[in-house]
Amino acid sequence: MSDQPIIELKNIDVIFKEPEREVRAVDDVQLSINKGDIFGIVGYSGAGKSTLVRVINLLQRPTNQAAVVKVNGADLLKLNAKELRTKRRKIGMIFQHFNLMNALTIADNVDFALKKSGLSKVERQQRVAELLELVGLADKSHDYPSQLSGGQKQRVGIARALANRPDILISDEATSALDPKTTASILGLLADLNRKLGLTIVLITHEMDAVKQICNRVAVMDAGKVIEEGDLLQVFSQPRAELTKDFIDTTTHIQSSLAVVEQQAIVQNLQPGEVLVQLGYVGAATDQPLITTLYKQFNVSANILFGNLEILQDTPVGQLLVVLSGTPKETQQALRFMQENDVQVTVLKSGDKGGN
Amino acid sequence: MLNFLNQVMPNVVENWSGDTGMVTGIWQTLYMTFWTTLIGGLIGLALGVALVIYDEQGIMANKAVYSILDKFVNVFRSIPFIILLSVVFPITQFIVGTTIGPKGALVPLIIGTAPFYARQVQNTLVQIDPGVIESAEALGYGPWTIITKVYLREGLPDLIRTSVLTIISIIGLTAMAGAVGAGGLGYIAVSKGYQRYQNDITIVATLLILVIVFIIQGLGDLWAKKIDHR
Numbered sequence: 001m002s003d004q005p006i007i008e009l010k011n012i013d014v015i016f017k018e019p020e021r022e023v024r025a026v027d028d029v030q031l032s033i034n035k036g037d038i039f040g041i042v043g044y045s046g047a048g049k050s051t052l053v054r055v056i057n058l059l060q061r062p063t064n065q066a067a068v069v070k071v072n073g074a075d076l077l078k079l080n081a082k083e084l085r086t087k088r089r090k091i092g093m094i095f096q097h098f099n100l101m102n103a104l105t106i107a108d109n110v111d112f113a114l115k116k117s118g119l120s121k122v123e124r125q126q127r128v129a130e131l132l133e134l135v136g137l138a139d140k141s142h143d144y145p146s147q148l149s150g151g152q153k154q155r156v157g158i159a160r161a162l163a164n165r166p167d168i169l170i171s172d173e174a175t176s177a178l179d180p181k182t183t184a185s186i187l188g189l190l191a192d193l194n195r196k197l198g199l200t201i202v203l204i205t206h207e208m209d210a211v212k213q214i215c216n217r218v219a220v221m222d223a224g225k226v227i228e229e230g231d232l233l234q235v236f237s238q239p240r241a242e243l244t245k246d247f248i249d250t251t252t253h254i255q256s257s258l259a260v261v262e263q264q265a266i267v268q269n270l271q272p273g274e275v276l277v278q279l280g281y282v283g284a285a286t287d288q289p290l291i292t293t294l295y296k297q298f299n300v301s302a303n304i305l306f307g308n309l310e311i312l313q314d315t316p317v318g319q320l321l322v323v324l325s326g327t328p329k330e331t332q333q334a335l336r337f338m339q340e341n342d343v344q345v346t347v348l349k350s351g352d353k354g355g356n
Numbered sequence: 357m358l359n360f361l362n363q364v365m366p367n368v369v370e371n372w373s374g375d376t377g378m379v380t381g382i383w384q385t386l387y388m389t390f391w392t393t394l395i396g397g398l399i400g401l402a403l404g405v406a407l408v409i410y411d412e413q414g415i416m417a418n419k420a421v422y423s424i425l426d427k428f429v430n431v432f433r434s435i436p437f438i439i440l441l442s443v444v445f446p447i448t449q450f451i452v453g454t455t456i457g458p459k460g461a462l463v464p465l466i467i468g469t470a471p472f473y474a475r476q477v478q479n480t481l482v483q484i485d486p487g488v489i490e491s492a493e494a495l496g497y498g499p500w501t502i503i504t505k506v507y508l509r510e511g512l513p514d515l516i517r518t519s520v521l522t523i524i525s526i527i528g529l530t531a532m533a534g535a536v537g538a539g540g541l542g543y544i545a546v547s548k549g550y551q552r553y554q555n556d557i558t559i560v561a562t563l564l565i566l567v568i569v570f571i572i573q574g575l576g577d578l579w580a581k582k583i584d585h586r
């Protein structure tokens with residue numbers, strides 16, 4: 001999480017020319033990922049996530065001249081085939097469908113990554129044992145992939161990707177084929193590797209939950225463009241793009257709960273001085289006894305209809321759907337007070353303006 | 357014992373050894389099958405691999421090269437073997453110095469086999485998960501390593517199975533070549549058995565061909581099964 005970029009993508013276009021049409025899979029993307037980041041990239045299917053990350057190790061070449069792909073200071077587009085292959089060994093990659101070789105044992109699958117490592121046979125065996133130990137599969141080394149569960153296969157994929165001690169690990173939907181519990185354990189392993197080895201991780205996913213669990217930065221992609229990018233907390237607490245809000249809602253359920261909340265009698269029959277508000281707060285603001293303060297200071301009572309509290313990067317982030325009631329004047333004062341105290345206030349419905 | 361054999365298959369016993377005997381026939385069939393498998397197999401394998409890597413989705417995608425190879429294979433695969441036998445006479449004469457006997461049959465056999473096998477190899481290798489190929493590319497491997505360590509290794513069980521099919525069809529071709537003068541069990545079954553009304557020879561020669569086929573099929577299946585871990 002230093003400020004030193006390890007991956008710099010500039011002006012990236014990838015256009016696929018089909019007989020009938022052109023697909024702009026990646027459209028003028030600028031992205032800078034710092035050393036030690038766990039950088040999440042979210043977006044719906046077809047947004048261009050895979051195509052974009054495949055540009056990082058040039059499995060996919062940008063189709064425009066102006067593109068720049070810098071990894072660890074090296075301008076990859078200026079390298080010849082052999083130099084590029086050497087660089088690729090320092091960029092590990094794991095995949096949704098694991099992509100292990102069925103014909104090889106677990107140990108041989110990991111060993112496969114070491115063919116050009118220059119290590120002796122004995123050193124390679126040691127390294128493989130070490131890696132399988134790291135991912136918790138030491139006892140499976142002689143099994144074949146078909147004998148493993150999905151989570152175990154992904155661990156083999158991780159061991160293989162780490163074999164050449166890469167600085168960067170790209171994870172393309174690596175947990176999308178796994179159940180929630182296994183997903184959590186794989187994400188835990190990635191977070192561990194980030195901490196222990198200082199590994200920079202690029203995590204592509206369509207599950208906001210995964211991003212929430214381990215990322216410190218996040219980019220949202222839509223139709224080939226990065227439409228929002230920033231610090232996890234900032235994007236999470238103050239999303240700008242509609243799509244980002246949709247994604248966040250998949251884990252907080254605030255928007256989807258709104259429909260239910262609006263059906264409730266108390267919301268249907270808001271009186272003057274009553275408002276339905278969405279309150280969002282991050283970190284310190286959460287610690288204040290907000291609801292109590294509203295009552296004591298402004299004589300405004302708060303009826304919490306829905307709440308979601310998360311701990312993101314050790315910081316509490318809360319979202320509440322609340323009906324505030326007091327006299328119209330008191331309610332207005334209470335709203336102003338909250339805004340002044342860094343609580344994000346969105347009035348969703350008010351009983352004042354002739355609300356039904 | 358010999359008495360009994362003499363009674364049920366007198367012509368087989370009489371024609372067992374000698375220049376045009378059964379034993380020679382077995383060897384000639386094995387000789388033609390072996391060399392055709394080896395040389396035709398290698399050419400076919402190379403062509404098949406080339407078809408896969410130069411394919412639009414391949415690791416060395418190249419439309420021009422692919423389309424030349426593709427047409428080449430199609431043309432040679434379309435020529436009926438019996439016609440190939442006579443058409444390639446001059447080439448055969450040039451390469452092996454004779455157009456008769458098992459050796460003379462090798463050139464048409466190889467030309468008849470290689471394109472057929474190339475397609476089999478292509479069809480087998482394109483089924484390998486592109487993701488596995490991609491992961492090898494991500495590990496920094498070039499075409500040679502990917503061909504030898506991924507395509508041929510992952511594809512091995514199915515390659516063995518298609519190779520068995522190809523060898524069996526080669527045995528079929530040797531019989532056809534035999535009928536027009538290449539020797540071998542096919543020649544014996546037709547010229548000495550069928551055409552001279554010596555049915556016991558026809559039957560025994562056929563059975564011998566079947567035995568060879570079953571042995572190859574059995575060994576191939578066993579091997580493929582042993583190394584298949586899907």
Ligand SMILES: Nc1ncnc2c1ncn2[C@@H]1O[C@H](COP(=O)(O)OP(=O)(O)OP(=O)(O)O)[C@@H](O)[C@H]1O
Binds near residue numbers: 023043045047050051
């Ligand atoms: N090799 C290709 N040829 C043509 N079009 C392609 C190719 N690869 C991807 N595309 C197109 O580019 C767009 C982006 O695809 P991409 O795989 O990058 O999306 P994604 O965000 O990874 O989606 P998913 O979540 O489904 O994996 C899609 O419209 C896809 O159809």
Ligand SMILES: [Mg+2]
Binds near residue numbers: 049050051172173
């Ligand atoms: Mg994808």
